[in-house]
Amino acid sequence: xxxxxxxxxxxxxxxAPVTGAALAAQVGPGLARAAVAMTLSGRLVDLATxxxxxxxxxxxxxxxxxxxxxxxxxxxxxxxxxxxxLYPGTQVTIGPAIENGFYYDFxxxxxxxxxDFPPIEAxxxxxxxxxxxxxxxxxxxxxxxxxxxxxxxxxxAEILRDLPESETITLYRQGSWVDLCRGPHMRxxxxxxxxxxxxxxxxxYWRGDHRNKMxxxxxxxxxxxxxxxxxxxxxxxxxERRDHRRLGREMDLFHLxxxxxxxxxxxxxxxxxxxxxxxxxxRALDADGYQEVRTPQLVDRSLWEASGHWEKFGAHMFTAQVxxxxxxxxxxxxxxxxxxxxxxxxxxxxRELPLRLxxxxxxxxxxxxxxxxxxxxxxxxxxxxxHIFCTEDQIGAETVRxxxxxxxxxxxxxxxxxxxxxxxxxDMRAGSDxxxxxxxxxxxxxxxxxxxxxxxxxxxxxxxxxxxxxxxxDAIGREWQCGTLQVDFVLPxxxxxxxxxxxxxxxxxxxxxxxxxxxxxxxxxxxxxxxxGRLPLWLAPLQVVVATIVSDADAYAAKVGRACEAAGLxxxxxxxxxxxxxxxxxxxxxxxxxxxxxxxREAEAGTVAMRRLGAPExxxxxISEAVARLAAEATPxxxxxxxxxxxxxx
RNA sequence: GCCGACGUAGCUCAGCGGUAGAGCAACUGAUUCGUAAUCAGUAGGUCCUCGGUUCAAAUCCGAGCGUCGGCACCA
Numbered sequence: 001x002x003x004x005x006x007x008x009x010x011x012x013x014x015x016a017p018v019t020g021a022a023l024a025a026q027v028g029p030g031l032a033r034a035a036v037a038m039t040l041s042g043r044l045v046d047l048a049t050x051x052x053x054x055x056x057x058x059x060x061x062x063x064x065x066x067x068x069x070x071x072x073x074x075x076x077x078x079x080x081x082x083x084x085x086l087y088p089g090t091q092v093t094i095g096p097a098i099e100n101g102f103y104y105d106f107x108x109x110x111x112x113x114x115x116d117f118p119p120i121e122a123x124x125x126x127x128x129x130x131x132x133x134x135x136x137x138x139x140x141x142x143x144x145x146x147x148x149x150x151x152x153x154x155x156x157a158e159i160l161r162d163l164p165e166s167e168t169i170t171l172y173r174q175g176s177w178v179d180l181c182r183g184p185h186m187r188x189x190x191x192x193x194x195x196x197x198x199x200x201x202x203x204x205y206w207r208g209d210h211r212n213k214m215x216x217x218x219x220x221x222x223x224x225x226x227x228x229x230x231x232x233x234x235x236x237x238x239x240e241r242r243d244h245r246r247l248g249r250e251m252d253l254f255h256l257x258x259x260x261x262x263x264x265x266x267x268x269x270x271x272x273x274x275x276x277x278x279x280x281x282x283r284a285l286d287a288d289g290y291q292e293v294r295t296p297q298l299v300d301r302s303l304w305e306a307s308g309h310w311e312k313f314g315a316h317m318f319t320a321q322v323x324x325x326x327x328x329x330x331x332x333x334x335x336x337x338x339x340x341x342x343x344x345x346x347x348x349x350x351r352e353l354p355l356r357l358x359x360x361x362x363x364x365x366x367x368x369x370x371x372x373x374x375x376x377x378x379x380x381x382x383x384x385x386x387h388i389f390c391t392e393d394q395i396g397a398e399t400v401r402x403x404x405x406x407x408x409x410x411x412x413x414x415x416x417x418x419x420x421x422x423x424x425x426x427d428m429r430a431g432s433d434x435x436x437x438x439x440x441x442x443x444x445x446x447x448x449x450x451x452x453x454x455x456x457x458x459x460x461x462x463x464x465x466x467x468x469x470x471x472x473x474d475a476i477g478r479e480w481q482c483g484t485l486q487v488d489f490v491l492p493x494x495x496x497x498x499x500x501x502x503x504x505x506x507x508x509x510x511x512x513x514x515x516x517x518x519x520x521x522x523x524x525x526x527x528x529x530x531x532x533g534r535l536p537l538w539l540a541p542l543q544v545v546v547a548t549i550v551s552d553a554d555a556y557a558a559k560v561g562r563a564c565e566a567a568g569l570x571x572x573x574x575x576x577x578x579x580x581x582x583x584x585x586x587x588x589x590x591x592x593x594x595x596x597x598x599x600x601r602e603a604e605a606g607t608v609a610m611r612r613l614g615a616p617e618x619x620x621x622x623i624s625e626a627v628a629r630l631a632a633e634a635t636p637x638x639x640x641x642x643x644x645x646x647x648x649x650x
Numbered sequence: 651g652c653c654g655a656c657g658u659a660g661c662u663c664a665g666c667g668g669u670a671g672a673g674c675a676a677c678u679g680a681u682u683c684g685u686a687a688u689c690a691g692u693a694g695g696u697c698c699u700c701g702g703u704u705c706a707a708a709u710c711c712g713a714g715c716g717u718c719g720g721c722a723c724c725a
């Protein structure tokens with residue numbers, strides 16, 4: 001007979017098995033009203049679950065953060081019921097809770113459009129108001145298949161057929177509507193509440209496979225209360241203002257146009273930002289034992305065939321024919337094979353390892369049209385690429401070293417936090433299973449040595465080796481792989497790289513492919529969004545605007561501008577015949593971090609009124625004080641300690 | 651590539667069969683002003699492209715291109 005321990009440590013003894021709901025009622029009427037689910041020895045289950053034996057039980061109320069996935073999953077069921085009652089003949093497939101909401105994939109021709117949302121949402125609210133109880137039923141597989149087939153639900157039948165033998169098959173009923181579902185659910189559809197909203201439609205392949213039929217997906221968002229929903233929607237609106245495509249235009253950084261799809265036109269200010277990051281990174285690589293190289297843009301197809309890229313990615317490579325030579329050249333889609341060519345130019349000794357070859361390599365890939373996204377997914381981009389040729393037992397030390405470098409760079413550029421994923425062998429791959437076992441084990445051990453915690457990303461490795469992915473998020477929380485570290489035993493073999501070992505025998509080196517930013521284009525897009533355009537002074541391409549209040553101060557403002565320039569600051573002098581209000585507004589909209597205002601008073605006193613972007617207050621300083629302060633702040637982080645030392649010595 | 655939405659002035663958008671519109675930006679003039687929009691005037695458009703329907707197309711239809719949101723892809 002169950003003895004049930006509650007979170008406060010108290011133990012309740014029962015003579016017979018008891019449901020969670022009954023237990024809650026016994027604990028107190030308030031809890032019975034608030035509880036929507038419970039954890040039974042750590043597992044989240046329905047309140048209706050019968051507790052048969054001794055267990056730890058904790059109730060989840062609707063206000064708990066843990067209730068959010070339940071609200072969202074229940075909302076997906078309510079959506080499906082609403083859709084099937086309004087559009088008979090629509091088949092249901094799957095409908096999970098996701099971050100911020102839920103979706104449901106339906107099979108229907110024609111697919112749903114946002115114009116269908118008002119009636120669907122209205123129906124959903126009816127279903128919620130009806131407070132239909134969720135009840136769980138255990139079915140036999142064959143019966144369940146028959147049941148769904150009889151309803152014309154072929155997708156559900158297919159899911160059922162593919163469920164492992166061991167799986168208990170459960171159906172959840174809400175009112176007259178039934179769905180195959182693993183659960184858990186809350187008590188009734190009423191627990192979903194009213195803080196939900198259908199957001200958008202999308203096409204999605206059945207089982208995520210492009211060879212399958214495309215289903216019609218409806219995305220929704222759902223929250224515990226209206227306040228949470230409102231703040232989520234406000235966050236999305238705010239994120240729109242941070243969009244790098246919008247900021248790129250507002251700050252005059254870059255543009256894209258139809259004649260060069262997927263290629264960036266960098267404007268002067270954007271290119272300055274690019275160069276600031278590039279210079280910073282080049283200093284970091286120079287200091288960390290890398291040797292920078294430069295390799296060709298156009299390379300004969302035979303090299304790509306040898307590396308295996310032609311077979312796997314040939315269709316996504318830009319090629320060029322040379323008329324009087326019988327050759328096909330490809331614009332390089334990546335740099336690895338070229339770096340191996342440099343390695344292979346002479347006999348290498350083990351003494352040279354690890355050999356780190358770096359390149360800011362300009363690459364072209366014919367990306368599928370639907371993949372393009374602003375400057376974050378483009379067809380022409382520049383990787384901050386490097387390949388480390390080393391021995392198998394140097395992998396750990398190189399990983400430790402790389403993690404230190406990457407962490408420093410990310411921190412300096414404003415990303416103290418980042419996610420790490422471990423992507424292991426994909427279905428389509430080069431190299432034997434034994435090779436993959438070794439490569440994956442080596443990378444796992446290297447992670448342990450470097451103290452890297454990661455999430456698994458199964459089957460997502462490169463075709464030649466497992467990889468770590470360093471993931472950053474954009475303004476609305478979409479994840480982008482930026483940095484990477486890949487362990488490769490395959491390409492050295494295919495491209496016949498070797499070195500002479502201590503014992504005089506020839507050996508294959510291991511190749512570590514690694515990038516920190518990934519591509520400048522993507523990283524700068526994320527950087528712009530991360531800072532919402534308000535870049536720290538050292539990164540801002542236009543750092544200071546000197547603005548006059550009256551034209552009598554024009555000559556003085558020019559002098560202030562020259563002082564800034566002399567200190568290496570990127571400055572512009574605004575002597576337009578506009579009110580200071582208008583100038584402040586104009587430059588604020590362009591996210592210029594500092595304004596130095598010069599009116600009659602400042603011109604007479606030899607001072608400037610310094611104003612930070614977005615801050616209402618000002619500080620009056622002498623020219624030299626203002627410039628010295630700004631110049632110090634505009635020093636890149638890696639040069640700061642050095643600059644401080646020089647000051648100390650002087 | 652697939653599903654859907656969208657494509658009108660530099661930007662944001664209105665117009666949805668009958669001679670292309672607004673606000674902001676730009677340009678010109680006046681104004682010399684104290685920290686997020688001074689006033690007035692001027693100029694600016696193969697209405698994405700091609701084809702079709704029609705007396706007449708920005709508007710209706712078709713195809714293409716591009717962008718956006720997803721899916722798939724991402725060396």
